[in-house]
Amino acid sequence: NAGVTQTPKFRVLKTGQSMTLLCAQDMNHEYMYWYRQDPGMGLRLIHYSVGEGTTAKGEVPDGYNVSRLKKQNFLLGLESAAPSQTSVYFCATLTGPRSNQPQHFGDGTRLSIL
Protein backbone atom coordinates (compact mmCIF):
# COMPACT_ATOMS: atom_id res chain seq x y z
CA ASN A 1 0.00 0.00 0.00
CA ALA A 2 1.96 3.00 -1.27
CA GLY A 3 -0.45 5.78 -0.19
CA VAL A 4 0.51 8.94 -2.09
CA THR A 5 3.36 8.65 -4.59
CA GLN A 6 4.96 11.62 -6.32
CA THR A 7 7.20 11.37 -9.36
CA PRO A 8 9.82 12.53 -9.98
CA LYS A 9 11.45 13.14 -6.60
CA PHE A 10 14.02 15.60 -7.95
CA ARG A 11 14.31 17.55 -11.17
CA VAL A 12 16.40 20.39 -12.56
CA LEU A 13 14.96 22.42 -15.42
CA LYS A 14 16.10 25.32 -17.52
CA THR A 15 13.99 28.45 -17.74
CA GLY A 16 11.31 28.02 -20.38
CA GLN A 17 11.20 24.23 -20.29
CA SER A 18 8.01 22.40 -19.52
CA MET A 19 7.35 19.42 -17.32
CA THR A 20 4.62 17.48 -15.57
CA LEU A 21 4.63 16.29 -11.99
CA LEU A 22 2.58 13.19 -11.24
CA CYS A 23 0.72 12.39 -8.04
CA ALA A 24 -0.74 8.90 -7.74
CA GLN A 25 -2.83 7.60 -4.84
CA ASP A 26 -4.15 4.16 -4.04
CA MET A 27 -6.49 5.12 -1.20
CA ASN A 28 -9.53 5.89 -3.35
CA HIS A 29 -9.65 9.44 -1.98
CA GLU A 30 -11.93 11.92 -3.71
CA TYR A 31 -10.02 15.13 -3.05
CA MET A 32 -6.48 15.87 -4.21
CA TYR A 33 -4.30 18.95 -3.77
CA TRP A 34 -1.06 20.43 -5.06
CA TYR A 35 0.99 22.67 -2.75
CA ARG A 36 4.31 24.42 -3.03
CA GLN A 37 6.61 25.05 -0.09
CA ASP A 38 9.33 27.68 -0.12
CA PRO A 39 12.02 28.15 2.56
CA GLY A 40 10.65 29.64 5.76
CA MET A 41 7.11 29.44 4.52
CA GLY A 42 4.18 27.19 4.98
CA LEU A 43 2.50 25.24 2.25
CA ARG A 44 0.55 27.26 -0.28
CA LEU A 45 -2.22 25.71 -2.31
CA ILE A 46 -1.75 25.81 -6.08
CA HIS A 47 -4.73 23.83 -7.42
CA TYR A 48 -7.05 21.16 -6.13
CA SER A 49 -9.61 18.65 -7.32
CA VAL A 50 -12.76 17.36 -5.64
CA GLY A 51 -13.18 14.43 -7.99
CA GLU A 52 -12.33 12.88 -11.33
CA GLY A 53 -12.62 15.43 -14.11
CA THR A 54 -12.72 18.44 -11.78
CA THR A 55 -10.08 21.05 -10.94
CA ALA A 56 -10.09 24.41 -9.18
CA LYS A 57 -7.64 27.19 -8.43
CA GLY A 58 -6.00 27.62 -5.08
CA GLU A 59 -4.05 30.50 -3.61
CA VAL A 60 -1.13 30.59 -6.10
CA PRO A 61 -2.31 29.07 -9.43
CA ASP A 62 -0.50 31.33 -11.92
CA GLY A 63 2.00 29.52 -14.14
CA TYR A 64 0.55 26.07 -13.38
CA ASN A 65 -2.08 23.83 -14.91
CA VAL A 66 -3.58 20.61 -13.58
CA SER A 67 -5.60 17.67 -14.79
CA ARG A 68 -7.51 14.86 -13.06
CA LEU A 69 -8.47 12.49 -15.86
CA LYS A 70 -8.42 9.48 -13.54
CA LYS A 71 -9.47 9.46 -9.90
CA GLN A 72 -6.15 8.09 -8.73
CA ASN A 73 -3.92 10.59 -10.57
CA PHE A 74 -3.49 14.35 -10.28
CA LEU A 75 -1.03 15.99 -12.66
CA LEU A 76 0.64 19.37 -12.18
CA GLY A 77 2.08 21.02 -15.30
CA LEU A 78 4.51 23.84 -15.76
CA GLU A 79 4.23 25.05 -19.35
CA SER A 80 7.18 27.46 -19.28
CA ALA A 81 9.22 27.10 -16.12
CA ALA A 82 10.53 30.21 -14.36
CA PRO A 83 13.15 30.50 -11.58
CA SER A 84 10.37 31.71 -9.24
CA GLN A 85 8.88 28.23 -9.50
CA THR A 86 11.89 26.68 -7.81
CA SER A 87 10.29 25.01 -4.82
CA VAL A 88 9.31 21.77 -3.16
CA TYR A 89 5.97 20.53 -4.43
CA PHE A 90 3.71 18.38 -2.30
CA CYS A 91 0.64 16.47 -3.31
CA ALA A 92 -2.00 15.62 -0.72
CA THR A 93 -5.24 13.66 -0.66
CA LEU A 94 -8.38 13.71 1.46
CA THR A 95 -11.10 11.10 1.72
CA GLY A 96 -13.83 13.58 0.90
CA PRO A 97 -15.88 16.43 2.30
CA ARG A 98 -15.92 15.28 5.96
CA SER A 99 -14.20 18.02 7.92
CA ASN A 100 -12.36 15.94 10.52
CA GLN A 101 -10.23 13.86 8.21
CA PRO A 102 -6.52 14.70 7.82
CA GLN A 103 -4.81 15.26 4.52
CA HIS A 104 -2.26 12.62 3.48
CA PHE A 105 0.90 13.94 1.87
CA GLY A 106 3.34 12.52 -0.63
CA ASP A 107 7.09 12.78 -0.07
CA GLY A 108 7.45 15.82 -2.32
CA THR A 109 9.16 16.77 -5.58
CA ARG A 110 12.17 19.04 -5.33
CA LEU A 111 12.25 21.22 -8.43
CA SER A 112 15.05 23.62 -9.35
CA ILE A 113 14.78 25.96 -12.31
CA LEU A 114 17.96 27.56 -13.57
Next chain:
Amino acid sequence: GQSLEQPSEVTAVEGAIVQINCTYQTSGFYGLSWYQQHDGGAPTFLSYNALDGLEETGRFSSFLSRSDSYGYLLLQELQMKDSASYFCAVRDGGGGNKLTFGTGTQLKVEL
Protein backbone atom coordinates in the same frame (compact mmCIF):
# COMPACT_ATOMS: atom_id res chain seq x y z
CA GLY B 1 -8.89 35.28 3.17
CA GLN B 2 -7.01 33.47 5.87
CA SER B 3 -3.85 34.38 7.79
CA LEU B 4 -2.14 32.50 10.58
CA GLU B 5 0.67 33.55 12.89
CA GLN B 6 3.00 31.30 14.83
CA PRO B 7 6.50 31.80 16.25
CA SER B 8 9.28 31.06 13.82
CA GLU B 9 11.48 29.15 16.24
CA VAL B 10 11.31 27.55 19.68
CA THR B 11 14.11 25.84 21.60
CA ALA B 12 13.63 23.47 24.53
CA VAL B 13 15.54 20.77 26.37
CA GLU B 14 14.89 17.06 26.27
CA GLY B 15 12.22 15.99 28.73
CA ALA B 16 10.67 19.45 28.97
CA ILE B 17 7.24 20.71 27.89
CA VAL B 18 6.86 23.20 25.06
CA GLN B 19 3.84 25.12 23.77
CA ILE B 20 3.56 26.39 20.18
CA ASN B 21 0.93 29.08 19.73
CA CYS B 22 -1.12 29.88 16.65
CA THR B 23 -3.41 32.84 16.10
CA TYR B 24 -5.58 33.12 13.04
CA GLN B 25 -7.72 35.56 11.12
CA THR B 26 -10.12 33.83 8.79
CA SER B 27 -13.20 34.49 6.72
CA GLY B 28 -14.45 30.98 7.48
CA PHE B 29 -13.41 28.51 10.15
CA TYR B 30 -14.17 24.83 10.46
CA GLY B 31 -11.25 23.64 12.51
CA LEU B 32 -7.57 23.98 13.37
CA SER B 33 -5.11 21.24 12.47
CA TRP B 34 -1.48 20.65 13.39
CA TYR B 35 1.12 18.99 11.18
CA GLN B 36 4.69 17.96 11.86
CA GLN B 37 7.41 18.07 9.21
CA HIS B 38 10.96 16.81 9.64
CA ASP B 39 13.69 18.29 7.44
CA GLY B 40 13.34 16.93 3.93
CA GLY B 41 10.17 15.06 4.80
CA ALA B 42 6.47 15.28 4.18
CA PRO B 43 4.01 16.93 6.57
CA THR B 44 2.27 14.42 8.81
CA PHE B 45 -0.96 14.99 10.69
CA LEU B 46 -0.80 15.40 14.47
CA SER B 47 -4.06 16.77 15.80
CA TYR B 48 -7.33 18.50 14.95
CA ASN B 49 -9.70 20.74 16.93
CA ALA B 50 -13.12 21.66 15.59
CA LEU B 51 -14.54 22.73 18.95
CA ASP B 52 -13.14 24.66 21.92
CA GLY B 53 -11.05 22.74 24.38
CA LEU B 54 -8.20 20.31 24.63
CA GLU B 55 -7.55 17.24 22.49
CA GLU B 56 -4.94 14.79 23.76
CA THR B 57 -3.04 12.25 21.70
CA GLY B 58 -0.22 10.64 23.64
CA ARG B 59 2.52 13.17 24.36
CA PHE B 60 0.83 15.75 22.12
CA SER B 61 -2.16 17.90 23.02
CA SER B 62 -3.87 20.64 21.07
CA PHE B 63 -6.10 23.41 22.35
CA LEU B 64 -8.55 25.71 20.61
CA SER B 65 -10.40 28.87 21.64
CA ARG B 66 -12.61 30.01 18.79
CA SER B 67 -13.64 33.21 20.59
CA ASP B 68 -9.96 34.23 20.79
CA SER B 69 -9.05 32.86 17.33
CA TYR B 70 -6.23 31.06 19.08
CA GLY B 71 -4.88 27.59 19.46
CA TYR B 72 -1.76 25.87 20.65
CA LEU B 73 0.10 22.60 20.38
CA LEU B 74 1.58 21.22 23.59
CA LEU B 75 4.39 18.70 23.44
CA GLN B 76 5.31 16.90 26.64
CA GLU B 77 8.33 14.79 27.59
CA LEU B 78 10.25 16.19 24.66
CA GLN B 79 12.51 13.83 22.76
CA MET B 80 15.28 14.59 20.30
CA LYS B 81 13.14 13.13 17.53
CA ASP B 82 10.58 15.90 18.14
CA SER B 83 12.98 18.38 16.52
CA ALA B 84 10.99 19.38 13.45
CA SER B 85 8.78 22.12 12.05
CA TYR B 86 5.22 22.36 13.26
CA PHE B 87 2.47 23.97 11.21
CA CYS B 88 -0.98 25.04 12.23
CA ALA B 89 -3.59 25.03 9.49
CA VAL B 90 -7.15 26.30 9.27
CA ARG B 91 -9.79 24.30 7.40
CA ASP B 92 -12.24 26.60 5.66
CA GLY B 93 -14.94 24.03 5.13
CA GLY B 94 -15.87 25.49 1.81
CA GLY B 95 -15.61 23.87 -1.58
CA GLY B 96 -12.63 21.57 -1.59
CA ASN B 97 -12.27 21.49 2.18
CA LYS B 98 -9.07 23.47 1.78
CA LEU B 99 -6.36 24.09 4.37
CA THR B 100 -4.46 27.34 4.85
CA PHE B 101 -1.14 26.79 6.59
CA GLY B 102 0.86 29.00 8.92
CA THR B 103 4.52 29.64 8.17
CA GLY B 104 5.64 27.03 10.67
CA THR B 105 7.54 26.88 13.95
CA GLN B 106 10.92 25.20 13.98
CA LEU B 107 11.37 23.31 17.25
CA LYS B 108 14.89 22.48 18.34
CA VAL B 109 15.24 19.99 21.17
CA GLU B 110 18.57 20.12 22.96
CA LEU B 111 20.20 17.77 25.45
